[in-house]
Amino acid sequence: MEKESIFLTTREAIQAIIADFRQYDPQIILFSGVIRLITDNRIHLKREPGKNGAWLNQPGTPRMKWLEGPELVAHMCEAISHTPWNQSLLTDVCARVFQTRAEPDKDPVTGKAGIRIETNMEGFACRQCGCCCRFLDYHNQVTEEDVAVWRKSGRNDILKWVYEIRGDGQPKRHHAWVTPGTQEQAKTCPFLEKEPETPRWHCRIHDAKPAFCRQFPLNRKHAVLSGCHGFKKGLRIRKGLGRKPQGKHE
Ligand code: SF4
Ligand code: SF4
Incomplete structure (x- = not known):
């Protein structure tokens, strides 16, 4: 059987890596391998058994810095964003x-x-x-490209649920889904709808949903670790990666 594959532009691949990092609790073994690769072994992480963090060396000083939880994930995402990628390195990562x-x-x-x-x-x-729509953390996944498409096609019904965050000198970010007229995040995606008298759910904006939703599950790892029910049988994937549940399909 021919293997299924997906083509990602360099930019999409970088975004997918960052989305993967943000999606779960810190994947410390993975982070450790990736940071060595992208810094040509200049930076490494030292794990502490049973802890949700790691020591990071700081080149030029004998001191190590302790990073854990979201801080460690943010550090890794930052490192990915600032890596001078070439195709070979991106392929390995x-x-x-x-x-x-x-x-x-x-x-x-x-x-x-x-x-x-x-x-x-x-x-x-x-x-x-509907599990992915209810439990994945998609709130920071709406991109400038998604917003541009909705603007171009006049989708104010979607745009009104997107809150724009402008940082000092930072690129704009878009937060989904925020109840219109408030700064409060909606408890569930406003476009998720249960089909009457069936256990199925559907997306009311299926043809215009954000790229993050279109791409889920990007691969088997993503499906397994997100608790997706789309595979019949047990899946072989490296265990020990935590799931960060938090909201996506048809
Ligand atoms: S993609 Fe997976 S989790 Fe999402 S609705 Fe389909 S089976 Fe359920
Ligand atoms: S696929 Fe549709 S219903 Fe599900 S989270 Fe995305 S926009 Fe919401």
Whole structure:
């Protein structure tokens, strides 16, 4: 059977890595391997058994810095954002992060360089259980590109649920889904709707949903660690990665 794969531009691959890091509790073993790779072994993490953090060396000083939980995840995301990527390095990191085969490729439409990643999604079928929409942390995943598409197509019904955050000199960020006229995050996605008299759920903005929702589950690891019900049988994936439940399909 031919392996399923997905093509990601360089930018999309970087975003997918960051989304993976943010999605779960700190993946310390993974972080440790990735930080060595992207800093050419200049920076490394030292784990403390049973703890949700790690010591980070600081080149040029004998001191180590303790980072844990969200602070460690934020540090890793920052490091990914500032890495001077080349295709070979990005391929190695994608293979580690997504626990699959990855190889340099070109966008079949534009010819731009990117990465092709095997998804290991053979056998997957969405059951429309709605779990991903209810439990994934999508609140910081709406992108400038999503917003641009909604603006262009006049989707004020979606835009009114997106709160724009402007930082001093920082790029704009978009927060979903925030109850219109407030700064309060909606308890569940306002576009998720239960089908009457069936256990299925559907997305009311299926054709216009954010890229994060369209891409879920990006691969088998993502599906398994997010508690997705789209595979029938037990899945072989490295255990010990925590799930950070928090809201996505058809
Ligand atoms: S993608 Fe997975 S979790 Fe989401 S609705 Fe489909 S089966 Fe359920
Ligand atoms: S797929 Fe649709 S219903 Fe689910 S979280 Fe995304 S926008 Fe909401």
